[in-house]
Amino acid sequence: xxxxxxxESACDSCGRCLVACAAGRVVLAGALDSAWPGQxxxxxxxxxxxxRIRLCRHCATAPCVDTCVGRALRRDQASDTVKLDPSxxxxxxxxxxxxxxxxxxxxxxxxxSARDVPIVKCDGCGQFAHPLCAAACPTGAIRAAADxxxxxxxxxxxxxxxxxxxxxx
Amino acid sequence: MTSHLIIGLNVxxxxxxxxxxxxxxxxxxxxxxxxxxxxxxxxxLPRYLGGKTTPESxxxxxxxxxxxxxxxxxxxxxxxxxxAAQRRxxxxxxxxxxxDRALIAAGARPTVPRDLAGPGVTGLRTGEDAAFIxxxxxxxxxxxxxxxxxxxxxxxxxxxxxxxxxxxxxASGRILSQIADNEAAFLAQRCLEQRGVxxxxxxxxxxxxxxxxxxxxxxxxxxxxxxxxxxxxxxxVTPNVAGLPPAVQGRSGVAVDxxxxxxxxxxxxxxxxxxxxxxxxxxxxxxxIFPGAAAQGRIAGKNMAGATAVFEGSIPRNALDLPGLPxxxxxxxxxxxxxxxxxxxxRTTGSYRKxxxxxxxxxxxxxxxxxxxxxxxxxxxRRNLAGLLAAGEPGQLMGEAG
Ligand SMILES: Cc1cc2nc3c(=O)[nH]c(=O)nc-3n(C[C@H](O)[C@H](O)[C@H](O)COP(=O)(O)OP(=O)(O)OC[C@H]3O[C@@H](n4cnc5c(N)ncnc54)[C@H](O)[C@@H]3O)c2cc1C
Numbered sequence: 001x002x003x004x005x006x007x008e009s010a011c012d013s014c015g016r017c018l019v020a021c022a023a024g025r026v027v028l029a030g031a032l033d034s035a036w037p038g039q040x041x042x043x044x045x046x047x048x049x050x051x052r053i054r055l056c057r058h059c060a061t062a063p064c065v066d067t068c069v070g071r072a073l074r075r076d077q078a079s080d081t082v083k084l085d086p087s088x089x090x091x092x093x094x095x096x097x098x099x100x101x102x103x104x105x106x107x108x109x110x111x112x113s114a115r116d117v118p119i120v121k122c123d124g125c126g127q128f129a130h131p132l133c134a135a136a137c138p139t140g141a142i143r144a145a146a147d148x149x150x151x152x153x154x155x156x157x158x159x160x161x162x163x164x165x166x167x168x169x
Numbered sequence: 170m171t172s173h174l175i176i177g178l179n180v181x182x183x184x185x186x187x188x189x190x191x192x193x194x195x196x197x198x199x200x201x202x203x204x205x206x207x208x209x210x211x212x213x214l215p216r217y218l219g220g221k222t223t224p225e226s227x228x229x230x231x232x233x234x235x236x237x238x239x240x241x242x243x244x245x246x247x248x249x250x251x252x253a254a255q256r257r258x259x260x261x262x263x264x265x266x267x268x269d270r271a272l273i274a275a276g277a278r279p280t281v282p283r284d285l286a287g288p289g290v291t292g293l294r295t296g297e298d299a300a301f302i303x304x305x306x307x308x309x310x311x312x313x314x315x316x317x318x319x320x321x322x323x324x325x326x327x328x329x330x331x332x333x334x335x336x337x338x339x340a341s342g343r344i345l346s347q348i349a350d351n352e353a354a355f356l357a358q359r360c361l362e363q364r365g366v367x368x369x370x371x372x373x374x375x376x377x378x379x380x381x382x383x384x385x386x387x388x389x390x391x392x393x394x395x396x397x398x399x400x401x402x403x404x405x406v407t408p409n410v411a412g413l414p415p416a417v418q419g420r421s422g423v424a425v426d427x428x429x430x431x432x433x434x435x436x437x438x439x440x441x442x443x444x445x446x447x448x449x450x451x452x453x454x455x456x457x458i459f460p461g462a463a464a465q466g467r468i469a470g471k472n473m474a475g476a477t478a479v480f481e482g483s484i485p486r487n488a489l490d491l492p493g494l495p496x497x498x499x500x501x502x503x504x505x506x507x508x509x510x511x512x513x514x515x516r517t518t519g520s521y522r523k524x525x526x527x528x529x530x531x532x533x534x535x536x537x538x539x540x541x542x543x544x545x546x547x548x549x550x551r552r553n554l555a556g557l558l559a560a561g562e563p564g565q566l567m568g569e570a571g
Contacts, residue, residue: 052545061467063544066184067460069212070222071229088226090216093488093495096540098460100548106495106541 004131004142008053011141013046017055020136024125028132041122042133043105053141055133056103056122058082064095064104081124091118170197173473174258174268176248177409178202179211180459181440181466182274183229186240188470195239196474199266201258203275205245206296207232212459214299215320218306219327224296248275250412253433270435270473273413273423274466277406277441277457285315285377289384290400293324302401306333310398313337313387315374317344319487321403322361326491329364336367336395338374338387348487348498352514352521353537360494369395406457408442419444422455427480429469437473439465448482448554449501449532456483482558484551488543497543500550501525501533530557 022040042055058081065073065082072088073095075081095104096119107120125131134144173189175182178200189198202208209227216222235242247261251271258266279292289305291298306312306328314325317339325337337344343354344361358368373390377400386396408422417423417431423438425431425445431438439445440462444453461483471478489496504510504525511526520538524531524546530553534546 063460063464066463066467069210069459070226071210090213090222090490092212092490093497093540093543094212094460095544096495097486097488097497097499097543097547099544102542102545104544 004055004057004134004144006053006055006057007141007143008050009141010139011044011046011051011053012139013044013051014138015044016136016138017042017133017142018044020132024132036117036120036123039107039120041105041120042103045102052102054102054105055142056082056099056124057101058122058124063098063100067094067098069094079124079126082121083123084119084121086117089117089119093119095119171269171474172197172199172267174198174266174271175200176251176258176271176273177275177440177442178204178242179208179274179276179440180229180462181276181443181469182272183208183234184463184466185272185274185437185439185470185473188467189474190237190240192471192474192476195237198240199268200235200240200242201246201248201260201266202242202244203247204295207235209296210459211294214293214296215323215327217296217299218293218302218324219330221327221330248412251414251436253414253416253436256435268435270437272466272469272473273417273431273436273438273442274440274462274469275409275442276462277408277422277455279402280405280407281402282404285374285400285402287377287379287384289379289398290377290402292402293320294406302328302399305399306331308398311336311396312399312401313395313397314401314403316403316405317341317368317370318347318403318405319345319489321401322357322489322491324401324403325361325366326364329361329366330492332365334365334367336369336397337361338369338372338389338395340371340373342371344368344370345489345496345498348485348489348502349496349535350503350523353496353498353523353535356494356521356537357489357491357496360491364492374400406441406455408455410442419453424453425465427482428472428478429465429480430472437469439469445480446482448484448551448558451558454483456485458483458486460486481551482555484547484554486547488540494538495536495540497534497536497540499534499543499547500554501527502535504533527553527557528562532557 018040026038045052062082070088070090072085076083105120107117131144134142208229213222213227248258249261250259256268279294312335314321315338325335328335344358345354374387376388378386416433422442422444425438425443429437429439441457444455447454468478468480484500486499513524515522523535525533531549
């Protein structure tokens with residue numbers, strides 16, 4: 001998938017990303033192979049300017065992966081994303097404590113859904129080429145950056161420390 | 170080609186192995202692991218006690234991870250001496266390993282007071298410890314746990330969920346005294362008691378009472394007798410420094426700089442054995458936590474492989490998943506009542522949040538019930554503490570949270 005660029009200062013809290021993520025997960029269930037159909041995998045805390053976009057940046061050196069005690073969070077080299085395997089997640093909240101973007105979300109549906117998953121996070125839209133949230137964002141707050149599959153740009157992003165150019169504050 | 174030696178293979182050793190491989194694919198790495206089984210997550214041991222996870226789900230890496238070209242692991246073997254000048258390690262069976270760079274990732278072991286040690290008394294650090302505890306519990310032994318820190322609390326909780334009704338013996342006036350304040354500790358204690366844990370605060374263990382059948386009970390400071398057949402001691406850990414050259418040793422563990430290098434060229438240390446810089450006061454200290462071991466191991470591995478990486482410093486922190494009551498503590502959660510410190514507390518039904526400020530800068534957070542903001546707060550605390558240190562205005566030691 002293309003990397004995601006997030007710029008909170010451009011966000012006007014319209015919420016289209018949330019709808020696209022949740023709805024897209026139902027419509028494209030097969031293609032996305034999502035563990036969380038019908039649920040938005042990001043959150044906007046706002047509208048206080050700038051709103052906080054709680055969306056996984058798929059960090060190259062990801063603190064959540066470092067801290068995952070059950071090997072549930074892994075970096076997937078093939079897709080260049082951070083993946084959460086819900087079947088291995090024990091709900092210890094360590095990742096919630098480590099993510100500087102607040103992108104690991106305690107599952108509001110936890111305990112009620114068939115899959116009792118304690119934590120949800122962006123799955124990078126699986127193998128689907130266009131992140132749904134970026135496609136729906138009218139302001140450029142969430143952008144699908146230029147396709148970064150080439151080794152050199154991957155290395156560049158690694159040096160930058162984060163996948164995508166995350167601007168904070 | 171540089172040959173790397175990794176002493177001890179758990180969170181820190183594995184992180185270093187990954188980092189070295191990334192920079193030197195196929196590079197020569199020899200690891201010595203005192204434990205014979207594949208490395209597993211110790212954090213999950215309480216869950217394992219409670220029958221909530223399987224050994225397979227506890228593995229840090231699958232078996233194939235250790236079977237990569239260039240890597241060789243000596244399982245169930247121990248480094249007994251390390252000659253820094255010769256760059257040579259001696260194993261328990263006399264075999265020697267030569268290296269260019271070595272990482273000391275030997276971790277730590279439970280601190281068990283000498284007068285308590287003996288039959289029926291154990292820590293909880295290894296799969297073996299957990300198997301021993303399970304066997305005793307199955308045999309109907311009454312269990313006492315000494316120590317009200319995160320490990321003691323989790324162990325008590327896990328055993329309670331088995332229906333065991335353990336006693337948790339805590340020396341201070343509240344549980345979680347290092348990471349929580351009175352209110353958070355009260356909420357956590359209530360949660361434990363609802364699960365069937367008997368919490369004894371302000372209680373000292375004076376003596377272990379043993380009979381012909383092994384441990385029979387404990388004598389407490391107030392004269393009370395507590396019958397039990399098993400005592401699990403969760404009163405902190407001691408770094409494994411046996412066999413290491415004296416020159417690498419710090420106050421209790423191995424002293425390292427921000428690149429994880431020890432004072433001896435070619436020797437590095439990371440994880441529960443290492444005394445790395447604590448952002449709270451700028452002093453080197455063992456902060457025995459999983460994410461710290463992973464970050465330090467990676468940084469050590471990178472530097473060993475010739476890259477340059479710098480550790481940004483430790484922040485004491487803990488996430489506790491009590492049933493229905495997550496609790497996260499970051500940085501300094503108790504503040505002296507002076508003009509420079511301020512505290513902001515928010516309560517809702519089922520949640521408690523305390524933020525601690527120094528000169529208007531957030532330096533600590535304690536979240537109970539509602540923890541979603543923990544990562545954002547940690548990032549902020551990290552920035553502030555690093556800034557205060559750089560400005561020559563370090564915070565102070567945490568001490569007992571107020
Ligand atoms: C019950 C329990 C619960 C925990 N819960 C949490 C938690 O919730 N959150 C958290 O952040 N942390 C938690 N921790 C701490 C966490 O497990 C440690 O921080 C982490 O394991 C440290 O990893 P390490 O690689 O530095 O050392 P260790 O895990 O101690 O591994 C070191 C290895 O080196 C081996 N070794 C020692 N000496 C030698 C030698 N001379 N030669 C060869 N091998 C040697 C040891 O046998 C061991 O296998 C918990 C720990 C325990 C025991």
